[in-house]
Amino acid sequence: MKMRTWSPVAAMAALVATLTWLGGVSPAVAQSGPTCKDGAIKVGAVSTITGPADFSEVPKAAKAVFDQANAKGGINGCKIDYTIEDDKADPQAATQAARDLVDNKGVAVLTGSASLLDCAVNAGFYARQGVLSIQGLGVDPACYNSPSVSPVNVGPYVLSTAVLYYASTSLKLDKLCAFFIIIGGTQEAYKQAIVNWEKLSGKKIHLLDLTMPIQGDYTPFILKARDAGCQGVLFNHIEPGVVQLVKTAEAQQIKGIDWLFLAPAYTEQVAKALSGTTQPVYAGTEWEPFTDVKSPANKDWRAALTAAGQPLTAFTQGGYESATILIQVLKGINGPVTRASVTKALHDMKPITNSLVGTPYYFGPGKTHDSSRATKIVKLVNGKWNVQTPNWVILPQPKG
Numbered sequence: 001m002k003m004r005t006w007s008p009v010a011a012m013a014a015l016v017a018t019l020t021w022l023g024g025v026s027p028a029v030a031q032s033g034p035t036c037k038d039g040a041i042k043v044g045a046v047s048t049i050t051g052p053a054d055f056s057e058v059p060k061a062a063k064a065v066f067d068q069a070n071a072k073g074g075i076n077g078c079k080i081d082y083t084i085e086d087d088k089a090d091p092q093a094a095t096q097a098a099r100d101l102v103d104n105k106g107v108a109v110l111t112g113s114a115s116l117l118d119c120a121v122n123a124g125f126y127a128r129q130g131v132l133s134i135q136g137l138g139v140d141p142a143c144y145n146s147p148s149v150s151p152v153n154v155g156p157y158v159l160s161t162a163v164l165y166y167a168s169t170s171l172k173l174d175k176l177c178a179f180f181i182i183i184g185g186t187q188e189a190y191k192q193a194i195v196n197w198e199k200l201s202g203k204k205i206h207l208l209d210l211t212m213p214i215q216g217d218y219t220p221f222i223l224k225a226r227d228a229g230c231q232g233v234l235f236n237h238i239e240p241g242v243v244q245l246v247k248t249a250e251a252q253q254i255k256g257i258d259w260l261f262l263a264p265a266y267t268e269q270v271a272k273a274l275s276g277t278t279q280p281v282y283a284g285t286e287w288e289p290f291t292d293v294k295s296p297a298n299k300d301w302r303a304a305l306t307a308a309g310q311p312l313t314a315f316t317q318g319g320y321e322s323a324t325i326l327i328q329v330l331k332g333i334n335g336p337v338t339r340a341s342v343t344k345a346l347h348d349m350k351p352i353t354n355s356l357v358g359t360p361y362y363f364g365p366g367k368t369h370d371s372s373r374a375t376k377i378v379k380l381v382n383g384k385w386n387v388q389t390p391n392w393v394i395l396p397q398p399k400g
Contacts, residue, residue: 036078044101051089055114061319062112064308150369275383297355358392
């Protein structure tokens with residue numbers, strides 16, 4: 001019988017055919033990695049830039065990460081085409097911004113958004129259109145209660161629970177009080193944050209006040225906390241209000257109360273303005289404390305943002321994290337990067353660990369999202385923020 005001669009090419013073809021028949025490999029797997037039409041992956045962000053707040057640092061930080069990835073050739077040759085829309089803190093402008101990105105520009109995913117109302121206005125639209133948002137800074141309650149949005153940050157509501165949890169477990173305070181500014185539909189979210197803390201701690205809030213104004217004379221509220229015997233008081237104010245509250249406490253010569261704040265209080269401007277205070281001032285962070293220049297966790301973020309000429313703030317940590325998460329998810333896609341394939345990848349993703357945060361990020365198919373459940377507490381000492389918790393304060397899921 002005449003022997004059959006096999007060439008290397010024929011042998012390889014036979015092997016591939018056999019493995020394919022066995023289910024081992026397929027031609028699609030042989031060409032693994034993301035691909036893109038016209039060499040670009042379209043990504044967008046809806047952020048409040050003009051109006052009562054400026055969150056532009058968040059999407060700008062995300063853009064810096066994408067620009068650096070593009071400069072290195074993109075993701076498997078795919079460049080990220082990133083568009084930032086300003087919602088102006090106006091519902092109509094937010095609606096138009098989202099529809100421009102989704103319907104006109106055809107973005108596959110939103111990343112690095114930071115807005116006062118994007119989630120509340122557009123989360124339903126995103127869900128109907130099958131597009132997901134890796135929110136760089138979740139602000140309103142809808143960001144954490146929508147199947148289409150998953151923020152990278154803890155957010156004011158879980159953070160409220162976490163700061164109270166630290167105060168009751170580490171500072172050993174029994175009579176804890178909370179004074180909240182209520183904007184829009186945030187009241188129920190803040191009330192639930194208190195309920196969650198009560199379930200975790202087994203304690204009851206000593207005093208809850210939901211009537212704090214954004215501006216005005218805070219003396220009556222400071223005196224109310226003093227007269228009620230509060231040992232610690234949690235506020236959700238931003239920079240100007242934080243400074244005013246602490247200065248009011250100084251003017252009233254308040255003693256024996258720890259003043260507890262959320263992440264917006266943790267800024268270098270607040271530290272400078274209150275450099276001479278003797279009042280005990282604490283704040284909960286949403287990421288690794290950005291003022292800790294020696295932290296290994298901040299190394300990559302600091303290098304990337306410094307190279308891009310962007311400020312080193314907590315806001316830019318959120319933009320950086322959201323962008324790096326998206327890049328990691330995109331790298332795991334085999335085949336065309338489309339809205340459907342990105343959505344599937346986010347729904348199927350395994351938790352991603354990032355040194356900037358205390359718990360892994362996860363999107364998944366859930367109807368609500370709060371994967372970030374950790375904080376580090378900083379205290380104001382002689383005009384500088386000092387880290388009080390080298391290890392993350394990780395918030396357990398509420399009981400019941």
